[in-house]
Amino acid sequence: MPTGIAIRDAREQLFDAAERVLLRDGPSALTSRAVTTEAGCAKGVLHRHFDDFDAFLAELVRERIARLQRQGAALLAAAGTGTVTGNLAGMLTDLFGPVATAIVGLVIVRDELRARLRATTPAGLPLLTEAAAIIAAYLAAERERGRIARRADVDTLSPTLIGAGHLLFADRDAGPPSPEAVRKVVTTVIADVVGESPE
Template sequence: MSPRGVATPDVRERLFAAAERVVERDGPGALTSRAVTTEAGCAKGLLHTHFVGLDAFVAELCLDRFARAAAQAQALSELAGQGTVARNLGTVVLALFDAAGPALSGLAMSRAASTLQIREALEGGAPGFTAIEEAITAYLAAEQELGRVAETVDPSIAALAVVGTAHHLLMTSRPGTPDPQLPMARLVAMLVEENGQRSPGRIPADA
């Protein structure tokens, strides 16, 4: 545990990672500021030193994870022509469902103040589902030009379907429910219909 007065390196990420472990292990109801700092092994008041309160902490955690997924989606353009389209899209889907993603989304939805802060941040331009959708659209269009996605596929509609389904599954998945990656993998395979390639039945873990 960091002693009082000693700076904790990368404190935001340390607290974020601790919160994910608490939610994934014990469920959203177990998330308290004390649970987070105990899990992180740092001073009890550290969370409130860096965040206005638990609602703000949850909102910033979700926004941080959305931004990470958006950055990964934007990197898709560099993969055009490489690997398989389904595998490349799978990396983005896996980022959305990584770690405690569904549980964190459920947690945010259960906290009205957190939900409001997230909505306001996204409306203000914070990277989220819209940025992911735009990146997937651009990627599919690039693959279509290379002949790896059928001309009958509408990149913008396919991207909307992927992101919309991912959003729905994130909001509704709970511990004990079926693995949301399975329907996402089937949807991706159905949408992209790679020419001359068979899409995997499940998004590979090492995608």
């Protein structure tokens, strides 16, 4: 493979390639060679942009966390509109898209990657910890608006939603759950603190 050819947006090209490998073959197949082969570039391209493969993976996860933070800002802006159930179901569906679910699996199986991400996520599981904080902030905003009960423990509800959502979306072979299944999980988790009429 030629090495003297400049690759436009090499980092993005490598991230996209890593996501395709993750989706197609799973976390165990993600190697530097698999990524560069998928990207159609020489292996040295990855090492020109990252110190090593774990540094590349850590940046891939950080990019996904940054995307999640943008989704979280949109969720927070939606507080007071639509229904709490609908907003949360939409957030879980966005959060647990196929790539993000595969990245969670990657973080779980790679100890070195988790260690590198401790600067970003000091405790918990990277990506899911940030998602729980986003949902807790959204629930707190809805509590302030009186759309969920004052007694709602948002710091318990948010990881409960994340855990239930992850289990619902984690089966790669079965495909994504139906919107109704996601809404049912959300409705069940928040039923005690939200009084909404069905949409």
